[in-house]
Amino acid sequence: MQTAAALPGPLPTHHRTHSHSHPGPIPSVRRKPAATSVWEDMGHTQAWVLNQGFNSSSTSLNVKPSKPSHYRKHGWMTEEWVGQQAVYYVPREDDAAVTLSSRHHHSGHHRSGSLRRDPAPATTPRRAAHWEDMMYQYEVDAERWMRHEAESRRAAEERLRMRTRVEEELRRIDERSRQRKHEQRRMFEENRARMMAEAREHERRDRPMLEKKVAESWEKYESRWSGLASSSEPLTFANIPWPTVIAPRTAEDLSMSAIASFLLSGAHSQETTKKERIRSAQLRWHPDRFRRLMARVSEEEKAAVEESVGAVARVLNDLMQREKGNSK
Structure with a gap:
């Protein structure tokens, strides 16, 4: 059985050792410049993934896989997954570059390298302009809606005032008509009462004369009928x-x-x-x-x-x- 020493040396890795006796000066921890493309450092990332496969295999470190199918056999599909991301990923202007960075701790311990996303600016000019346009359109729509609501409210109030005025005018017209009819009825009753009173008064004054005239007419009537038989x-x-x-x-x-x-x-x-x-x-x-x-x-x-x-x-x-x- 081969030992771990018989294995070929691993590819450069981002792992840090935890030794307290680092011989040389501690290198400064600096962030790499952001890549112009998100896939610019993909070669380093792929190398790192392969290295993790060799060093962290679930199998024994004394066994060297004879062919790549060994990784597929044990479910090692990370390399293929990383390669496929270039097909599915569509870069955007505001995407942050993915870089490898190392960090030195005051305790002297070293930690394996990790994938870090560089902080992107809050907004890009294009997104800022889009956001401003969106906010402006929202304000315009809100102002238009408030203006429409105010106009609708004023129109409703005006309709209410108009209806109130019309109802008041109709009530005044009905009241005037009722008073006019009442006055006409009162005048008619007064005129009729006055005429009846005058008629009774005339009858009272003229009754003696009328009775006298009726009596004279009756005598003539009887006398005339008596003479018709002999005439x-x-x-x-x-x-x-x-x-x-x-x-x-x-x-x-x-x-x-x-x-x-x-x-x-x-x-x-x-x-x-x-x-x-x-x-x-x-x-x-x-x-x-x-x-x-x-x-x-x-x-x-x-x-x-x-x-x-x-x-x-x-x-x-x-x-x-x-x-x-x-x-x-």
């Missing part, structure tokens, strides 16, 4: 004794109010009831009874007289029905 004079629409205070000119003047105010007035026939007066008038103005007088009416006025006689007969029938209803 043979021609009859016209004007000289027929119609049952009204004022002589009618057409059939429309023979209304229920005009006939009732004359026929049922208290200024005459106080000894007879209203029903008896209506019954007596029905006998006079019945169309069949009045037909014997139609022979004395001229042909020019016969149609108007017949229409008026029929109107009087209908009013008398209505008055009789009303009087019968009141007596029940």
Whole structure:
């Protein structure tokens, strides 16, 4: 079996010994200048990896591997992994160079070399410019958003004020309309009350004169009907004794109010009831009874007289029905 002394000398390594009797002066610890490319020192790194394989093999140090497949056999793929990183790694401007450095401790102990990343500047000019652009755009967007929010808030407040003004104006219009209607209704009621009061006052003042006129008209009415039986004079629409205070000119003047105010007035026939007066008038103005007088009416006025006689007969029938209803 070969001994460790039989092995060939190892490649230069970054390991430091822990001897306290270092013969020469302690070398200064200085950082190597940053490489221009991240793979510039890859040769040293690969040599170091291979050296670690020889010195730190999980197998016995007395056994020298006969071929590289020995490393694959025991899972030693670090060399291949380091080589593959150049394929996958895309360098950036702000990447820090990877260098090997040694550090001397005051205790005199030496430590194996280690991979260290040189500190990169905080930001590169390109990243700083990109960051400034990003911050500027953020500020612009924030200012635009705040301005939009302020405008939206002002628009909402203006809409609220406008709606309030419109509602207030509508309330004022409704109030004015309500007051105007109330005033019109009040004026109408006052006018009607005043007219009714005036009518009652006129009726009170004119009642004696009106009763006197009704009484005189009734006497003429009865006298005229008494003379028709013994007279043979021609009859016209004007000289027929119609049952009204004022002589009618057409059939429309023979209304229920005009006939009732004359026929049922208290200024005459106080000894007879209203029903008896209506019954007596029905006998006079019945169309069949009045037909014997139609022979004395001229042909020019016969149609108007017949229409008026029929109107009087209908009013008398209505008055009789009303009087019968009141007596029940």
